[in-house]
Amino acid sequence: MTKDSKSWRPFTANCCSADDQTIFGNFSRCKTSKSDFSKNIGPLPSFRRLSFSDLSRSSSTRINEDLAQTFGPDLFDFQVSELRAITQNFSTNYLLGEGGFGTVHKGYVDENLRSSLKSQAVAVKLLNIEGLQGHREWLAEVIFLGQLRHKNLVRLIGYCCEDEERLLVYEFMPKGSLENHLFKRLAMSLPWGTRLKIAIGAAKGLAFLHGAEKPVIYRDFKTSNILLDSDFTAKLSDFGLAHMGPEGSNTHVTTRVMGTYGYAAPEYVSTGHLTTRSDIYSFGVVLLELLTGRRAMDKTRPKNEQNLVDWTRPYLSSSRRLRCIMDPRFGGQYSVKGAKEMAHLASLCTSLNPKDRPKMPAIIETLEAIQPLRDMAVACGQWPPSPKSSNKYVVYAPKGNKDSKIVVIKNSRMGVNIKSK
Numbered sequence: 001m002t003k004d005s006k007s008w009r010p011f012t013a014n015c016c017s018a019d020d021q022t023i024f025g026n027f028s029r030c031k032t033s034k035s036d037f038s039k040n041i042g043p044l045p046s047f048r049r050l051s052f053s054d055l056s057r058s059s060s061t062r063i064n065e066d067l068a069q070t071f072g073p074d075l076f077d078f079q080v081s082e083l084r085a086i087t088q089n090f091s092t093n094y095l096l097g098e099g100g101f102g103t104v105h106k107g108y109v110d111e112n113l114r115s116s117l118k119s120q121a122v123a124v125k126l127l128n129i130e131g132l133q134g135h136r137e138w139l140a141e142v143i144f145l146g147q148l149r150h151k152n153l154v155r156l157i158g159y160c161c162e163d164e165e166r167l168l169v170y171e172f173m174p175k176g177s178l179e180n181h182l183f184k185r186l187a188m189s190l191p192w193g194t195r196l197k198i199a200i201g202a203a204k205g206l207a208f209l210h211g212a213e214k215p216v217i218y219r220d221f222k223t224s225n226i227l228l229d230s231d232f233t234a235k236l237s238d239f240g241l242a243h244m245g246p247e248g249s250n251t252h253v254t255t256r257v258m259g260t261y262g263y264a265a266p267e268y269v270s271t272g273h274l275t276t277r278s279d280i281y282s283f284g285v286v287l288l289e290l291l292t293g294r295r296a297m298d299k300t301r302p303k304n305e306q307n308l309v310d311w312t313r314p315y316l317s318s319s320r321r322l323r324c325i326m327d328p329r330f331g332g333q334y335s336v337k338g339a340k341e342m343a344h345l346a347s348l349c350t351s352l353n354p355k356d357r358p359k360m361p362a363i364i365e366t367l368e369a370i371q372p373l374r375d376m377a378v379a380c381g382q383w384p385p386s387p388k389s390s391n392k393y394v395v396y397a398p399k400g401n402k403d404s405k406i407v408v409i410k411n412s413r414m415g416v417n418i419k420s421k
């Protein structure tokens with residue numbers, strides 16, 4: 001599926017009022033949308049500073065020299081010919097997906113490619129370079145991911161900068177993106193426990209970024225950027241929009257407004273003021289998607305249901321109402337108390353006042369406390385959601401209907417109602 005078929009996309013606005021100096025130096029070309037924290041893991045080391053403004057203006061030879069000097073053996077500097085060879089010439093058979101910045105292909109490296117690189121599957125992102133914007137995102141990705149290492153961040157293995165070509169080589173994530181699991185036709189429904197595990201993993205990745213000496217604002221937290229390992233460990237990818245946060249007494253930085261509709265915090269969209277609390281809002285939106293199985297923004301739904309935050313708000317404070325918006329694909333196999341806690345957390349995260357939003361360590365604590373709960377709705381007599389709907393739900397993916405993701409058939413005594421989701 002191409003990016004154009006999605007109803008929600010990365011956007012840019014207020015482009016020329018930019019002040020992205022913190023990371024990129026004076027780089028304000030205007031262009032539209034193409035273009036643990038954990039007890040176990042220590043604090044993020046300070047960044048070895050790279051001069052973004054120097055690098056963003058340099059020739060490819062100079063960039064390669066600077067990156068090699070900065071990252072040494074931590075990142076591999078590949079040639080296009082090598083990446084062509086490992087992806088069968090970027091064959092569509094090896095296509096993993098396509099985003100706003102280009103296609104992603106699966107490839108295999110073996111020990112003959114580089115002596116210090118072990119044999120493994122990789123994902124190669126081929127950036128669609130159009131002017132400086134693509135280069136800028138490529139550079140941000142190399143600089144952030146090259147320096148950040150955490151079990152909940154996808155690992156960047158290397159990069160390629162050759163003439164006009166810009167590529168990135170990542171560890172391959174066998175289970176793809178959370179977006180594919182939650183919303184794609186034919187995808188098996190993710191069980192409650194797995195959704196919780198993913199939420200906690202993604203929260204730890206975000207907490208790691210926010211907990212840095214100089215916090216990193218991720219700015220593009222969404223289901224397509226949460227990649228999944230074989231055991232559903234979540235890893236954040238895509239640092240093209242990431243931003244070094246404010247220091248000292250400053251509470252925010254002002255930037256070009258960039259992000260994805262439905263996920264971006266309202267105060268950020270209206271003022272361009274970017275803080276770590278903008279990421280917390282997006283995190284809350286993803287929690288709502290995990291609870292309901294609905295997209296942050298879905299133009300195919302009735303007007304009042306298109307924006308997930310607005311639609312769910314009246315349902316989040318009462319268990320009785322919450323049942324009505326829980327993903328029917330759970331089939332009642334979710335913890336009632338856990339769902340209530342998660343809904344409350346999502347509601348706090350998406351508070352209109354950024355100061356009311358919790359911080360990542362508190363979010364992780366809440367989610368981890370939900371994990372042991374076993375009061376499944378179906379066993380507590382709380383599923384189906386109301387006596388009216390005490391019919392059997394069958395979930396299947398329709399053939400030949402590109403617009404519907406999933407169809408829920410409700411067998412009622414009166415007949416069969418088919419409802420497109």
Ligand SMILES: Nc1ncnc2c1ncn2[C@@H]1O[C@H](COP(=O)(O)OP(=O)(O)OP(=O)(O)O)[C@@H](O)[C@H]1O
Pocket residue numbers: 009010096097098099100101102103104123125154170171172173174176177179180224225227237238
């Ligand atoms: N390291 C990886 N391992 C496996 N699959 C990957 C990897 N990176 C990306 N993908 C796949 O490629 C798809 C496209 O990723 P990409 O980051 O380019 O775009 P996106 O996140 O869908 O959209 P956007 O441009 O809005 O960020 C992902 O949704 C995922 O399915």
Ligand SMILES: [Mg+2]
Pocket residue numbers: 099224225237238
């Ligand atoms: Mg992405």
